[in-house]
Amino acid sequence: MLLKDLATYLIASEISGDENVDCQGICFDSRQVNRGDLFLCLPGHTVDGHQYAKQAAEQGASALVVQRFLEEVPLPQLKVKDSRLAMAVLGNIFFDYPSNHLKAIGITGTNGKTTTTYLIERILLDQGMKPGLIGTIERRFDGKAVPMPRTTPEALDLQRYLHEMVQEDASHCVMEVSSHALEQGRVKGTHFRTAVFTNLTQDHLDYHETMEAYRAAKGLFFSRLGNEYPQDPTERSYAVLNVDDAASDYFAKLTSAETITYGVDHQADVKASNISVTARGTTFHIETFRGSADITLRMVGKFNVYNALAAIATTLLEGIPLESIKESLESIKGVEGRVEAVDEGQSFTVIVDYAHTPDGLENVLRTVNEFAKGRVICVFGCGGDRDRKKRPIMGKIAAKYGDHVIITSDNPRTEDPVLILKDIEAGLIEDNIPLDRYELIVDRHAAIQKAIEMASHDDVVLIAGKGHETYQIIGKEVHDFDDRLIAKEAIRGLVK
Numbered sequence: 001m002l003l004k005d006l007a008t009y010l011i012a013s014e015i016s017g018d019e020n021v022d023c024q025g026i027c028f029d030s031r032q033v034n035r036g037d038l039f040l041c042l043p044g045h046t047v048d049g050h051q052y053a054k055q056a057a058e059q060g061a062s063a064l065v066v067q068r069f070l071e072e073v074p075l076p077q078l079k080v081k082d083s084r085l086a087m088a089v090l091g092n093i094f095f096d097y098p099s100n101h102l103k104a105i106g107i108t109g110t111n112g113k114t115t116t117t118y119l120i121e122r123i124l125l126d127q128g129m130k131p132g133l134i135g136t137i138e139r140r141f142d143g144k145a146v147p148m149p150r151t152t153p154e155a156l157d158l159q160r161y162l163h164e165m166v167q168e169d170a171s172h173c174v175m176e177v178s179s180h181a182l183e184q185g186r187v188k189g190t191h192f193r194t195a196v197f198t199n200l201t202q203d204h205l206d207y208h209e210t211m212e213a214y215r216a217a218k219g220l221f222f223s224r225l226g227n228e229y230p231q232d233p234t235e236r237s238y239a240v241l242n243v244d245d246a247a248s249d250y251f252a253k254l255t256s257a258e259t260i261t262y263g264v265d266h267q268a269d270v271k272a273s274n275i276s277v278t279a280r281g282t283t284f285h286i287e288t289f290r291g292s293a294d295i296t297l298r299m300v301g302k303f304n305v306y307n308a309l310a311a312i313a314t315t316l317l318e319g320i321p322l323e324s325i326k327e328s329l330e331s332i333k334g335v336e337g338r339v340e341a342v343d344e345g346q347s348f349t350v351i352v353d354y355a356h357t358p359d360g361l362e363n364v365l366r367t368v369n370e371f372a373k374g375r376v377i378c379v380f381g382c383g384g385d386r387d388r389k390k391r392p393i394m395g396k397i398a399a400k401y402g403d404h405v406i407i408t409s410d411n412p413r414t415e416d417p418v419l420i421l422k423d424i425e426a427g428l429i430e431d432n433i434p435l436d437r438y439e440l441i442v443d444r445h446a447a448i449q450k451a452i453e454m455a456s457h458d459d460v461v462l463i464a465g466k467g468h469e470t471y472q473i474i475g476k477e478v479h480d481f482d483d484r485l486i487a488k489e490a491i492r493g494l495v496k
């Protein structure tokens with residue numbers, strides 16, 4: 001496309017240089033520029049993308065999108081006020097407005113996003129529909145999966161992935177929408193059929209600073225939703241909200257879309273009751289605006305009832321009968337790295353879980369306590385270069401619900417691992433937890449080994465924080481590391 005034609009979509013823009021230059025592709029990372037690409041200079045948090053314009057030019061970029069003209073770079077330039085917004089606008093042009101050609105279902109919330117997307121995907125697949133999925137673990141469609149570096153892609157990548165799905169006749173895209181993504185405009189220009197809220201609890205305060213700002217970032221999702229009321233009801237947008245979370249009232253006020261509520265403790269459009277959790281699964285009764293049912297999940301934990309309710313509400317809106325939804329949910333064994341049992345025939349239980357927030361850890365530990373016959377041994381850590389304030393809180397929670405706690409490393413990144421462990425320990429010290437109830441083992445491998453060696457008949461070892469992850473990030477290096485494999489080896493190595 002010609003630069004001057006692209007400029008018509010950004011009214012307040014200004015061109016310097018040849019406005020008739022042809023932009024054959026579009027890119028925001030100089031390391032990925034192809035000849036003829038339009039290179040977008042994004043003002044980053046760590047580095048300024050304008051710095052890489054020269055490199056992009058050397059690699060054959062045809063033109064730039066900039067927030068300030070770069071005289072030193074000999075390329076035509078389109079100056080805009082906000083190049084991240086421009087990226088979302090132009091991404092739609094290059095990839096033909098893909099979210100208008102499938103139904104995008106987005107899930108936001110502190111915990112439960114990945115799980116809920118998997119449940120919704122399963123229900124849609126079982127109906128013969130063709131959903132794509134984008135989230136923390138991977139993006140996948142039609143049997144093909146690609147691992148994802150982050151939960152929600154940049155606007156341009158998102159439009160590209162949606163376009164690829166549309167080309168293969170996808171019916172839906174079920175995706176996680178992180179608060180970082182909302183704040184950075186990664187989902188601007190994506191038309192959502194349904195926006196789902198799971199819950200809001202503490203995380204990411206390194207980035208958002210306060211819970212109010214974190215809630216406001218999530219609020220952007222709902223405030224942008226459904227302001228048009230298409231005549232065709234199948235094209236309307238919906239907000240699916242957890243009534244048991246106080247933030248839902250705030251989101252309901254922000255959105256123009258019709259809201260559908262779900263919950264356990266308050267009146268809701270989709271409401272669960274009679275919840276019973278065992279080591280093998282969870283049963284509950286639901287009343288919905290499309291009938292009622294008794295459901296038995298193979299997944300454990302009350303929190304998974306909430307994830308199931310969100311999935312039920314969302315898929316009822318797609319016109320799927322409750323009876324079919326029930327069948328699909330009952331067939332799901334679980335989600336990779338979420339309360340995943342490591343079973344090598346040992347006499348105690350080992351669970352790997354992705355809880356990496358105070359609320360996530362509390363939920364999973366509560367659940368484990370509901371079925372543990374012996375002691376609960378909890379191995380966990382907190383990520384480096386991430387929310388520091390959650391560390392002592394998670395320490396307190398681990399000691400409150402665990403009989404023995406092993407504090408260890410979880411992606412220390414560029415922080416000193418020992419200091420992260422000390423930040424966690426501060427919570428235990430504040431609660432006067434005696435030294436014989438916990439220990440600090442920096443090496444996660446050794447920590448898992450120790451937990452398994454100390455476990456006896458009927459105990460539960462919970463290894464939290466990394467779930468599906470197959471790496472440990474130390475400094476800037478990424479090492480192979482999989483809690484599940486290490487636990488397996490440790491169990492096999494036990495002298496029987």
Ligand SMILES: CC(=O)N[C@H]1[C@@H](OP(=O)(O)OP(=O)(O)OC[C@H]2O[C@@H](n3ccc(=O)[nH]c3=O)[C@H](O)[C@@H]2O)O[C@H](CO)[C@@H](O)[C@@H]1O[C@H](C)C(=O)N[C@@H](C)C(=O)N[C@H](CCC(=O)O)C(=O)O
Binds near residue numbers: 029031041047180181
């Ligand atoms: C805080 C945050 O979200 N940062 C994201 C943001 O970084 P940034 O704005 O600082 O960008 P940058 O890396 O400084 O680069 C600026 C520009 O220069 C370009 N560049 C950079 C280097 C180079 O050699 N050439 C080049 O062109 C970059 O492509 C970019 O356009 O934009 C980058 C480009 O897309 C992201 O890689 C980066 O994610 C960082 C790595 C990250 O860790 N993000 C996490 C916190 C995150 O987003 N997490 C949420 C999920 C959390 C949850 O699950 O709850 C997520 O959605 O994954």
Ligand SMILES: Nc1ncnc2c1ncn2[C@@H]1O[C@H](COP(=O)(O)OP(=O)(O)OP(=O)(O)O)[C@@H](O)[C@H]1O
Binds near residue numbers: 467
């Ligand atoms: N609805 C829920 N409420 C609270 N905790 C939950 C809920 N669902 C899952 N969890 C806990 O949080 C962990 C992460 O779950 P999941 O991966 O589904 O969340 P997520 O929101 O996708 O996380 P991320 O922010 O990393 O993408 C689980 O392993 C479990 O311990």
Ligand SMILES: N[C@H](CCC[C@H](N)C(=O)O)C(=O)O
Binds near residue numbers: 151386466469
């Ligand atoms: N998506 C979350 C995952 C954290 C998982 C934990 N293992 C860590 O590295 O802190 C984040 O980026 O904050």
Ligand SMILES: [Mg+2]
Binds near residue numbers: 114135151
């Ligand atoms: Mg996720």
